[in-house]
Amino acid sequence: MLYVIVGAGRVGLRTARVLRESGHDVTLIERDESAIERARAAGFDVIAGDGALEETLESANLAEADALGALTGDLNNNFVACMIAKEHGCRTVMRIDEDYREEIYRRYASDVDEVIYPERLGAIAAKNALLGGNIRAIADIAQHLQLVEFTITDSAPIKGYSLSELELPANTRLLAHGKGDAPLDIPDPDETLDAGDHLVILADFDTLSDVRSIVVGESGPTKALGGV
Amino acid sequence: MVTAYVMVKAHTGDADRLKREIGAIDGVVDAHIVAGDVDLIATVSVDTPAAVKDVAATHVQDIEGVESTQTYIAMD
Structure with missing residues (x-):
């Protein structure tokens, strides 16, 4: 299975690791230079760019991907990434930043299949x-x-x-x-x-x-x- | 007429109720639940800038579950 993860920070990179340990292919999208280097040093395919832009996501082979995890710390970017991925037929998982929002996104964000609140x-x-x-x-x-x-x-x-x-x-x-x-x-x-x-x-x-x-x-x- | 947009940040997942209560305030034309850093955006249309403040600072912020608001007055 191929998974695309937007954000190679503390949540995204860890998720990529556990997916890889389970034998899956992972492509990371990250725009911060030092985070890109850290992920590449850990052996991951990293696309450098803004994961909230369609052109970046398209280079991640969304058509083949099974699901996309929008796991950055930025709520807006996560939501946009999920919208674009849904358009390409991916299952989408979105990280949120405050727990009360879980209910709002589950209910109203039809492009988001699952909501994750790491702090919980x-x-x-x-x-x-x-x-x-x-x-x-x-x-x-x-x-x-x-x-x-x-x-x-x-x-x-x-x-x-x-x-x-x-x-x-x-x-x-x-x-x-x-x-x-x-x-x-x-x-x-x-x-x-x-x-x-x-x-x-x-x-x-x-x-x-x-x-x-x-x-x-x-x-x-x-x-x-x-x-x- | 003065048009203004009020960004509402909540601290409750009860977005339906917030939308209903904000929408019922005099001067609020419509209110939408949005994705992103704020949870709802209300469009306000009133006679004076002072009335905008009344809607945003008094009525919206009085609603249980509203954490904060940020208001933008249209200039065009």
């Missing part, structure tokens, strides 16, 4: 780090639905039971199980739950606290686990 994702990572090792919020799927990874501890009530014996609250699904350091996998009902195992659970926000006391054994408020 950073806040989720920081929250996970602050909460400590046993619980990791992966994503807010919907307003009341959260995807959470739990690590089973020595004091976890479910330790030693098999997956088929695990009884989760209503509106909750076990999606994946990983033995110790092994990669996560589809849950096998016969597997035993040991300390260090990981469980990925989709849960309604209201049941998170119950899930947590069953799986991890801690009590207390889980408010901090919610969305940001």
Whole structure:
């Protein structure tokens, strides 16, 4: 897959890296000389120019690209890049600069398929780090639905039971199980739950606290686990 | 007549309500939600420059969810 990313700054360049690590082709568009050099030194194809101009975007082979990420710090440029890319049939992802705008762009900007607010994702990572090792919020799927990874501890009530014996609250699904350091996998009902195992659970926000006391054994408020 | 353009920056995602409330102010001809550094632009048409100030500084800024405004008076 080919992806075009406008902006090779701290968000754009990192996104390009993770796309490349997943085996995708990436073309970056950047106008700042030092950012161009940094991206080229990292081995990326960089088109020097203004990503909000049609002629620059056209040289990025938009016809072949699967999607365009407009990831600069400039809201206007990001929006224009998405409009042009949409015209060329690309899926578009736009970075915004303030969280209240997420709703506005989702609703009104028909040329923008996805809206990204990097600070929100950073806040989720920081929250996970602050909460400590046993619980990791992966994503807010919907307003009341959260995807959470739990690590089973020595004091976890479910330790030693098999997956088929695990009884989760209503509106909750076990999606994946990983033995110790092994990669996560589809849950096998016969597997035993040991300390260090990981469980990925989709849960309604209201049941998170119950899930947590069953799986991890801690009590207390889980408010901090919610969305940001 | 004096024509002016009021750039409105919000701090809420409730753009529909802002558009409705701004559009309902006397002297506001139309209001649009826009992409970019500001969130709405309202066109104002009133009798005097003082009335522009009244619309922008008093009425628009009084609306819950309006962070700031910037007003441009047309010269042509």
